[in-house]
Amino acid sequence: MNSLFEFIPFTENPLYENIIADLTKKQYSIVDGFFTKDEVEALRKSLSQKYEEDIFKKSAIGNRTNEVIRAKVRGDIILWIDEDKANSAEVLFFNKINDLKDYLNRTCFLGINQKEFHYAIYPEGTFYKRHLDTFQNDDRRKLSFVCYLNEESWKPENGGELVLYLEHGEETIYPFPGKVVIFESQVLEHEVKPVNTPRLSITGWLKTR
Numbered sequence: 073m074n075s076l077f078e079f080i081p082f083t084e085n086p087l088y089e090n091i092i093a094d095l096t097k098k099q100y101s102i103v104d105g106f107f108t109k110d111e112v113e114a115l116r117k118s119l120s121q122k123y124e125e126d127i128f129k130k131s132a133i134g135n136r137t138n139e140v141i142r143a144k145v146r147g148d149i150i151l152w153i154d155e156d157k158a159n160s161a162e163v164l165f166f167n168k169i170n171d172l173k174d175y176l177n178r179t180c181f182l183g184i185n186q187k188e189f190h191y192a193i194y195p196e197g198t199f200y201k202r203h204l205d206t207f208q209n210d211d212r213r214k215l216s217f218v219c220y221l222n223e224e225s226w227k228p229e230n231g232g233e234l235v236l237y238l239e240h241g242e243e244t245i246y247p248f249p250g251k252v253v254i255f256e257s258q259v260l261e262h263e264v265k266p267v268n269t270p271r272l273s274i275t276g277w278l279k280t281r
């Protein structure tokens with residue numbers, strides 16, 4: 073019997089191929105301008121609206137951790153995004169994510185069949201200490217995905233760099249708008265350095281069941 077794949081037209085996507093090559097070689101990939109200026113602006117507006125509605129929550133670092141311990145580890149506030157109730161900006165966001173996910177599944181057989189994404193705001197003075205994204209008892213997380221929604225005027229001095237701890241050295245990444253960072257959740261420890269200006273993003277995970 074023929075494989076089902078043979079009947080689905082397949083066009084190679086150079087951007088996705090680059091991401092795959094990066095992930096294979098160094099377990100992470102950085103894409104400037106993964107989201108356009110307009111997309112970032114729409115998503116930032118959506119984030120601000122929800123922030124005004126006061127529905128963001130303090131992030132967690134596991135079950136039963138107390139507030140003092142939590143604040144020493146991470147200070148961001150988050151809001152999970154429900155794809156079924158996505159607004160127009162979020163629909164565009166998920167279209168791109170799903171396209172990438174389908175491509176990865178077709179070319180790398182990653183078996184990603186779940187995902188979860190949340191908005192994150194790092195208020196002034198907050199950070200996220202060095203960690204592995206699977207520490208929250210979630211070994212189904214395969215790829216971490218961070219997308220920055222900061223203003224166009226974002227400057228390196230604002231802080232909030234993402235530092236990836238690699239086998240040999242570190243990679244420091246500035247959270248410029250539209251940039252996306254993808255890395256292997258089970259392998260790469262990372263940290264968000266203290267911010268001195270509110271820092272906006274969407275973070276998520278592509279998961280296996």
Ligand SMILES: O=C(O)CCC(=O)C(=O)O
Nearest residue numbers: 200205218234264273275
């Ligand atoms: O915002 C970032 O650059 C990384 C966030 C992060 O590490 C996380 O939410 O687990």
Ligand SMILES: [Fe+2]
Nearest residue numbers: 203204205262
């Ligand atoms: Fe993380």
